[in-house]
Amino acid sequence: LDWDDIPPSSALEVISEEEAVQIIAEPLIPLQSSTLRDYVDHSETLAKLIHLGVDLSQVEKRQKAGQLLLTLDFEKDVKKILLFLKDVGIKDNQLGPFLTKNPYILGEDLEALETRVAYLKSKKFGQSEIAQMVSRAPYLLLFSVERLDNRLGFFKNELGLSVKKTKDLVIRLPRLLTGKLEPVKENLQVCQVELGFQRNEIQEIVFKTPKILTASKKRLKQTFDYLHNIMGIPHHMLTRFPQVFNSKLLRIRERHMFLAFLGRAQYDPAQPSYISLDQLVSLPDEVFCTEIAKASMKDFENFLKTL
């Protein structure tokens, strides 16, 4: 091929209508960008994901997720993972939010994902249970079989619960399997050593409110200190109503102080006009005021302003 033989075509040359129509002269897409907005109109994958309900404004904030999505081809890569997720039991309208939290799953190897689901089934987790765990802990299937196995073993040993109870715990709070284990160990230590609960009390508490394992130690200690030392609630009552540990300390404090102000702070079931701890924390403000404190919302707000 001799460069001199073919004369270069001039830009001013007249061309036919057909040729003109076929020229696509859109502005170039940027080679580098910090947001997916620049690419979304030119990528089939991104467009299809938006129609599924994936929130790209959230995805682009995560490390390398945007990059991953741009390199994937919808037909070749993404579609089969979506079908797999539907098989696992994730509903169509949940796919968008799921992928928003875990876009990385679209880059996983399909076989590895299927092996992990098979492992869970071998541990006798039911289909709907697996679906629930996966949708509530979106990173779950990114963990290798080995890691999942280690974690299940860890919880069984640390808590001393039966296999059935451990499984039930993990189904209700699958985050336990995907989170770090050190903080869980430390929280158990705190419950035993600093808060002074017996091992069987801890088992009961954890089974009723597994969130206590992932709560912040500082908050746990502060809440316990107020409940036990200032409100005078004994350990066995706290074991009966562990949901108080999930509640905000400020709420407990304000409501208790209001009740104390009205002379209604009675938490001993043996006494008349006893107020149970779960009534104290879980009722919404209006119901708490009218039913428990026997006062109006306005009284409560005025009281709050004197604190």
Next chain:
Amino acid sequence: LNAAPGRAPRHQIRFLPAPGPGGGGAVELVAAQVPVLADHPLVRGPRFKKLKIGAGHRLDVKASGVFVLGIGHGNKLLTDLYNCHLSRVYTVGGLFGKATDDFSDTGNLVEKTTFDHITREKLERILAVIQGTNQKALLMYSNIDMKTQEAYELAVKGLIRPMGKSPPIITAVRCLQFALPEFHLEIHCLHETQQYLRKMVHEIGLELKSSAVCTQVRRIRDGVFTVDDAIPRTQWNLQSIQEAIQNCQLKVETELEKTLG
């Protein structure tokens, strides 16, 4: 705020090739209006990601009470209000019988004293002395020539105040409650910090030949804003906040007019 309807996504005109009506292989360009996906709410994200919120006069961690916040353009008003040098009112709780290193009841104990000799009259005498010395400071920092008629008129109306920097000044103090060892004061002041008020409690204890710690500092008024204007945490929602802003608008404007002109 983000739930309010935002602007509609832009549309763009794209020319897409489509087979021509003649059906003879000729290709035509058809104009199609296609929404720009880059404007889709799932791509753009929420309309408001950040709000500029400014705080008024400081309230430290141990204190409570009225705390003024400004949002967006309101921050300018905060600066203007600061320049008005309006006074603030606190209720301060005290306890006779001990002294701590930080003057509050949670600090490290420094000494314990008796307090049976203290009476309400003695306390009120001390408060009068405090008010007197502060009154002198007030006049000095206000930079007004006391011999003029203008000064007299302003003093009568209670409008004398320092319009620049000054150390903390107490413009009024009175005893609200006295039940040994506890007592409660109402303090009107300028350019104060809550720690200064706690120190004052400590010094009152010393003047009464005993000691005292501060148990509570609660701001009940900041300039034109009172406890009644304040929104408790149970009402921290968009509706209540908007209403509160509207309710105070007139007061704020009036005060700014009066002082800054």
